[in-house]
Amino acid sequence: MDVKVKHIKGMHFQAEGNSKTLTHLDTSTVAGGSGMGASxxxxxxxxxxxxxxxxxxxxxxxxxxxxxxxxxxxxxxxxxxxxxxxxxxxxxxxxxxxxxxxxxxxxxxxxxxxxxxxxxxxxxxxxxxxxxxxxxxx
CATH class of the missing domain: 3.30.300.20 (K homology (KH) domain)
Incomplete structure (x- = not known):
């Protein structure tokens, strides 16, 4: 199993696995993120x-x-x-x-x-x- 995690901006990342489904990771604005994904x-x-x-x-x-x-x-x-x-x-x-x-x-x-x-x-x-x-x- 392999995944790729690409930096988008700030604390926002986009992850993609073998399923080719894109998942967004980020952190809250309070913690310095933009809230564009789950932590x-x-x-x-x-x-x-x-x-x-x-x-x-x-x-x-x-x-x-x-x-x-x-x-x-x-x-x-x-x-x-x-x-x-x-x-x-x-x-x-x-x-x-x-x-x-x-x-x-x-x-x-x-x-x-x-x-x-x-x-x-x-x-x-x-x-x-x-x-x-x-x-x-x-």
């Missing part, structure tokens, strides 16, 4: 949720479990001193639907986090990675 640390949290989310969708599909909506929110706490790595990361898996079996949701999430999601497994080596599942009606 690298935001991207790490997004990648964790995206990786695990793809696994969960695939696993629930194989279980023939139907839901009406699925979202993941992620909160990361960072060290006070440099390097400001994540110390704690919590994923909240939010499902909407009728009669969603908690055991199947739990199985899909734990398979993702413990076996399939490479990003979550890397994060878990550096930070305390935890999760919660929320089930909402309809």
């Amino acid at each position: 690298p640390m935001e991207m790490v949290l997004m990648a964790t949720a995206g990786c695990s989310g793809m696994d969960v969708v695939s696993i629930l599909g194989k279980m023939r479990l139907k839901y009406t909506r699925f979202e993941i929110t992620v909160h990361g706490d960072r060290a006070e001193e440099h390097p400001r790595v994540f110390t704690d990361v919590e994923l909240v898996y939010k499902f909407w639907g009728e009669e969603l079996p908690q055991d199947k949701l739990e199985r899909a999430v734990t398979l993702s986090l413990n076996k399939y999601c490479s990003v979550a497994n890397m994060i878990d080596k550096a930070a305390n990675l935890t999760y919660r599942i929320e089930v909402n009606p309809g």
